[in-house]
Amino acid sequence: MFKETRLRLTAWYLLIIMFISISFSAIIHQALIGEVDRFARAQRFRIEHQFDPAAPQEFINPEFIEEIKTRITLVLIIVNGGILFVSGVLGYFLAGRTLKPIKDMLDEQNRFISDSSHELRTPLTSLKSAMEVALRDKHLTLEEAKILISENIDDVNKLQYLSDKLLQLAQYQKQNVVRNLEKTPVELLISSALKKVASMAKKNNITIENQVPELSLYCDPVEITDLLVILLDNAIKYSPKGGKVILKGKKSRHNLMITVEDQGIGIAEKDLPHIFDRFYRSDTARKKSNTGGYGLGLAIAQKIVTNYHGTITVSSRLGKGSLFTFRLPL
Numbered sequence: 001m002f003k004e005t006r007l008r009l010t011a012w013y014l015l016i017i018m019f020i021s022i023s024f025s026a027i028i029h030q031a032l033i034g035e036v037d038r039f040a041r042a043q044r045f046r047i048e049h050q051f052d053p054a055a056p057q058e059f060i061n062p063e064f065i066e067e068i069k070t071r072i073t074l075v076l077i078i079v080n081g082g083i084l085f086v087s088g089v090l091g092y093f094l095a096g097r098t099l100k101p102i103k104d105m106l107d108e109q110n111r112f113i114s115d116s117s118h119e120l121r122t123p124l125t126s127l128k129s130a131m132e133v134a135l136r137d138k139h140l141t142l143e144e145a146k147i148l149i150s151e152n153i154d155d156v157n158k159l160q161y162l163s164d165k166l167l168q169l170a171q172y173q174k175q176n177v178v179r180n181l182e183k184t185p186v187e188l189l190i191s192s193a194l195k196k197v198a199s200m201a202k203k204n205n206i207t208i209e210n211q212v213p214e215l216s217l218y219c220d221p222v223e224i225t226d227l228l229v230i231l232l233d234n235a236i237k238y239s240p241k242g243g244k245v246i247l248k249g250k251k252s253r254h255n256l257m258i259t260v261e262d263q264g265i266g267i268a269e270k271d272l273p274h275i276f277d278r279f280y281r282s283d284t285a286r287k288k289s290n291t292g293g294y295g296l297g298l299a300i301a302q303k304i305v306t307n308y309h310g311t312i313t314v315s316s317r318l319g320k321g322s323l324f325t326f327r328l329p330l
Ligand code: ADP
Pocket: 234, 235, 238, 262, 264, 265, 266, 267, 275, 276, 280, 281, 282, 283, 284, 285, 286, 292, 293, 294, 295, 296, 297, 298, 299, 321, 322
């Protein structure tokens, strides 16, 4: 598909270049042939009237004139052949470069669709098989049926969580989102993020220490709250019960910097370059059975930060904890 489109685009480039080149060549050909004829006529005139003693005494051989004309035509054909070849090669190269961003976008979209379907398939298959087994069981009691339904609800919840995350990612991937930018106290963003993770923190007995001083940021409050929720949610998820999460903040001349630090399971060095990739989960995270993530949180976080032309980085040591830092231009 890409190759076909590239060839078609090359053909269009060639068509345009050759149209221009042949038109100019035709004009040049006409002009040169006219010049040769004019020169031959002038020579004949000078010989016939003999008012110039320095004039040649013989007519130029008409065959010689014809040969010059043929040579002009030949040179122009060769030049056009050269242009055809060079512009064919260049056109093919340029068509590839023009189409590359479109190809990358399509590849990315296809990867997104196939990754998402792959992730959706697992809970759907488990739901389907559990229901099929129950349907075939003739002695299924009401008690067993209730257990099954509650298990199914767990799977449905996972599916709902996954679809919410996919929607959120798709939303942040849109190029021209209309944002509600306003000057917001960072304190307000943090408190609304803390509210969202409070029950989870309580369940895991995690203390969250907010050491961010009074700052303000020009942003869409919903987006930055989402970003903080993702980082806090991870810090809680990947911390042992009774752990501590610390939030710090600083303003420099051009940036606002916020850090989220935990003393949790940490991230292995080999995983660090990949944790912002979509659907990437480290083996340690997978083993921690109750975390239930899909590897989408940090991909969303990175998207939010890059939409603000900011950066997000991580430093971590396995078994010691992680420190996530994001910087947003003021
Ligand atoms: P998930 O839903 O799996 O948490 P994320 O995209 O939020 O997805 O994170 C990707 C991976 O990065 C996680 O699976 C985990 O391996 C690692 N990770 C993220 N945050 C932390 C953290 N605070 N401590 C340890 N590992 C983390």
